[in-house]
Amino acid sequence: MVTQSNPHFFTIWAKERLDEMDAAVTSLEGKVAEVQADVRDKAEKILAELRKQRDDFRDTMKKQSEANEAAWIQAKAKLEDDWRSFEAEVRKYVESFGKQIEHQQAMFKLQADAQLKAWREAADKLGSDAKKFASERRGDIDAAVKRMNADAVEAEKKLEKLNQAGTQSWSALMAALTETRAAFDRANEAAREAFKRAA
Template identity: 90%
Template sequence: MVTQSNIHFFANWAKERLDEMDATVISLESKAAEVQADVRDKAKKVLADLRSQRDDFRDTMKKQSEANEAAWIQTKAKLEADWGLFEAEVKKYVESFGKQIEHQQATFKLQADAQLKAWREVAEKLGSDAKKFASERRGDIDAAVKRMNADAIEAEKKLEKLNQAGTQSWSALMAALTETRTAFDRANEAAREAFKRAA
């Protein structure tokens, strides 16, 4: 039987995406006044759509909070599609209305900060959860947590380096976030498997 503690790995995945969505919407809203007057109404509509997508994502995630693993797996597929649509809409917004490099950098920084915060929170929670297992069954879990912490440090270095450069294109910044997000997903899945083996 899968324990509720194994379910939180799916929630970790969803929360990381939701945190990035929140950061993105906050950043774009803070720069909305800088959008040229002739396209401001169009930009406001896109922002409203982004807020709605984020809220729908959050609502779906909340509804799943007590679901079993099979339900989470099914919902994760829907949330992945929703995430992809959100990313595409953000890209379109930035290319249409947020062409100033400072606007892109500010959005990237908030997204990167949200992602790194999620890494730290998950690693801390996994470390705490690992203590609940007998020491002879904790080896894989401790290794997975250690690997997640090391991956988080590497991701932070990479994202900070890009942020300091300040002249990267939007696509390069998003590629870096995608790369570190994928590393987070791998680390989260490795930890999930380690917990399953130890259970």
């Protein structure tokens, strides 16, 4: 019998956020040279702060990787605050320096791709983990994984549609990512509960 520890699901949650952080930082690093020379120093300082926030998030995630569920629940609250702070800094950067729609679209595309990759990896990992359970105990898990895959397809369609439109406001693009991120969280939580019931 396999016992699936709940911290695994918290790691899935944190990795999705970290992948989006990496995508945002990568996008901004590629565009900082295009910022007007008179404000480039300020842009580079904000970018340095974003890198630090991402690295701190990664360090906390790594420290928690072997922690028990109670420790993860406590750490997740801090990581959620860190995530919101990171999003606020990105928003400040975009509003100050990344007003060109191309910059916004490029960042959205990278973050959407990171989010969708996290969906696929989570579904694949959970599907693989589900095979370790006896068949009579896998029904809920298989259903949760199937639902996660279906939700991922829907999220991908929504994000691709916005990406192709190309004229959406930054706030509309971020609202779409927030919506699909919340769907990912719900799917991850449903899978977590299914594994708990089957264990």
